[in-house]
């Protein structure tokens with residue numbers, strides 16, 4: 001028995017799928033193909049014109065066939081999504097169909113533009129160069145460039161691990177030699193307490209970072225991309241939370257201080 005590959009949802013195909021990456025819908029998946037072409041399900045994504053997340057719906061003029069195979073054959077179709085806040089805000093996607101295979105062959109705004117919104121919050125805690133490279137990595141991955149995007153992501157990840165190492169090395173009982181000799185997966189484990197628990201518990205997922213680029217294929221890099229990106233985001237999420245906590249502490253300290261000085265002035 002062959003297991004069918006899960007077809008992409010309209011949202012995944014429009015927003016996350018790189019250009020030119022095809023998907024072949026099996027006969028029993030015809031409806032999923034129809035959904036890409038005709039579904040009016042709400043799509044929750046970033047609207048560059050609102051500069052915020054919004055709900056989009058496909059705009060279709062004229063009648064549509066409800067036959068789930070209506071899209072099968074050779075041809076092209078356009079998907080226009082309209083922002084629910086303002087119908088003038090549109091996202092365009094051009095699809096090509098050959099038999100039962102669909103691929104996205106064009107879009108506006110670009111994938112990178114739609115996908116970098118969620119990382120903007122990290123600008124404050126990531127250095128300027130690393131932030132630029134994170135955006136570049138996402139843009140390249142969005143266009144199916146595996147090794148190239150991976151190089152940027154790997155460097156950012158290594159910088160974050162190195163920053164954790166700079167604090168960890170002054171800990172009591174720090175094993176400098178094990179760290180120096182260790183590969184990325186072992187280093188992450190040694191940095192327990194200085195990196196998010198999730199990363200430490202799943203350190204083996206980061207084995208791929210120790211492999212030479214020449215050993216990795218485009219597809220291996222693309223497959224590892226979300227895992228490494230998630231790791232980066234988790235480290236940054238903790239930095240943002242720590243900065244917010246620090247700010248609150250300082251505010252509290254100031255408030256208490258002014259309360260005490262008022263109280264003693266009133267005596």
Ligand SMILES: [Zn+2]
Nearest residue numbers: 047050083089
């Ligand atoms: Zn909008």
